[in-house]
Amino acid sequence: MKKSMLAVALALGLGVVVAPAAARADVTCSIVEIEASSGSAPSIDPELKALERKFKRPPLSSWNVFKKLGGASLTLAPQQAGATTLVHGKLGLLLRDVNERPGKKPRLGLGITIDDTNGKRVVDIKVGVDAGDYVIPARPLPGDKGHLVAVTCK
Amino acid sequence: MLAADGEAPAADLGPEARPTVAAVRELGELVRGSLELSADDAEPRLAGLWDLIERRLDVAEAPAAPAPVVAPAAPSLGARIWTWLTGHRSHIATGLVSAGAVAGLAMALGPAPREKVVVKTVQVPAVAPAVMTGSPPEVESMELIGGSGTVFTIGDDDGDGDAAVIWVEPDEADPTEGI
Numbered sequence: 430m431k432k433s434m435l436a437v438a439l440a441l442g443l444g445v446v447v448a449p450a451a452a453r454a455d456v457t458c459s460i461v462e463i464e465a466s467s468g469s470a471p472s473i474d475p476e477l478k479a480l481e482r483k484f485k486r487p488p489l490s491s492w493n494v495f496k497k498l499g500g501a502s503l504t505l506a507p508q509q510a511g512a513t514t515l516v517h518g519k520l521g522l523l524l525r526d527v528n529e530r531p532g533k534k535p536r537l538g539l540g541i542t543i544d545d546t547n548g549k550r551v552v553d554i555k556v557g558v559d560a561g562d563y564v565i566p567a568r569p570l571p572g573d574k575g576h577l578v579a580v581t582c583k
Numbered sequence: 584m585l586a587a588d589g590e591a592p593a594a595d596l597g598p599e600a601r602p603t604v605a606a607v608r609e610l611g612e613l614v615r616g617s618l619e620l621s622a623d624d625a626e627p628r629l630a631g632l633w634d635l636i637e638r639r640l641d642v643a644e645a646p647a648a649p650a651p652v653v654a655p656a657a658p659s660l661g662a663r664i665w666t667w668l669t670g671h672r673s674h675i676a677t678g679l680v681s682a683g684a685v686a687g688l689a690m691a692l693g694p695a696p697r698e699k700v701v702v703k704t705v706q707v708p709a710v711a712p713a714v715m716t717g718s719p720p721e722v723e724s725m726e727l728i729g730g731s732g733t734v735f736t737i738g739d740d741d742g743d744g745d746a747a748v749i750w751v752e753p754d755e756a757d758p759t760e761g762i
Contacts, residue, residue: 554724556722558720561744562745565746565749567749581744
């Protein structure tokens with residue numbers, strides 16, 4: 430009887446200890462679709478202020494006009510996939526895992542797929558990024574333009 | 584012995600006891616004579632003793648001279664206070680008990696003491712905020728259909744996070760295709 434009570438108390442204690450670590454289930458990912466081009470007058474969409482510094486670094490600095498085409502937000506649990514429609518295709522996002530590290534940013538395992546407007550898969554990548562970091566697949570579009578999709582998860 | 588003391592008639596004595604009785608009587612005469620001589624010698628001293636006893640008896644019978652009257656010393660201030668305190672100790676004890684009871688009631692029924700808030704300005708040394716370190720993005724696998732890719736990592740400029748740019752280059756059309 431005493432052993433069973435002790436086991437229950439131990440299980441409850443472990444549950445209390447483990448619960449905070451397991452509490453981080455959902456991750457919110459922000460997806461921003463950007464059209465990049467080169468123009469005589471540099472221009473950056475005010476809604477892309479957070480990425481302004483990135484646009485001035487190679488290889489993105491090969492363009493000087495950045496226009497936001499759209500955006501979406503997906504809230505995912507580990508091993509959960511989501512998708513959003515883009516102006517130039519479709520994006521699929523899979524949150525593979527979340528690795529909490531003491532003293533460091535959580536490490537996120539992401540799977541990103543991009544299909545073009547014809548439904549043809551053009552990008553299929555698996556990356557590991559810190560929470561708050563960006564993953565930006567960039568591919569050319571006709572007319573010497575670029576199609577960027579900035580994905581960041583927290 | 585009874586015959587020597589004269590308590591028994593001498594006629595009852597046997598011839599052998601007569602010398603013994605005579606000797607006892609002679610010895611008695613000698614002892615008495617010696618004692619009388621000693622009494623005579625001690626008479627002057629006994630007479631002086633009697634005079635002494637008589638004088639003492641006379642002194643005892645005479646009335647004693649009255650003792651000189653001495654005025655009592657005035658008690659000191661401390662002694663007077665102590666005397667007053669000891670004389671009123673019941674009143675003092677009653678007062679102390681009553682004061683204690685009133686104080687206890689006041690503490691039990693009175694309002695709770697108000698918290699005193701003291702605002703102090705303290706110079707706190709500047710402490711650098713804890714910065715969570717991170718790792719750059721890492722591409723684990725990349726599959727680009729109809730093209731090739733290059734991964735560029737743009738570092739964290741001012742806390743806006745790292746960025747991994749996957750630069751996709753479409754494959755050029757094979758000039759020999761269709762030949």
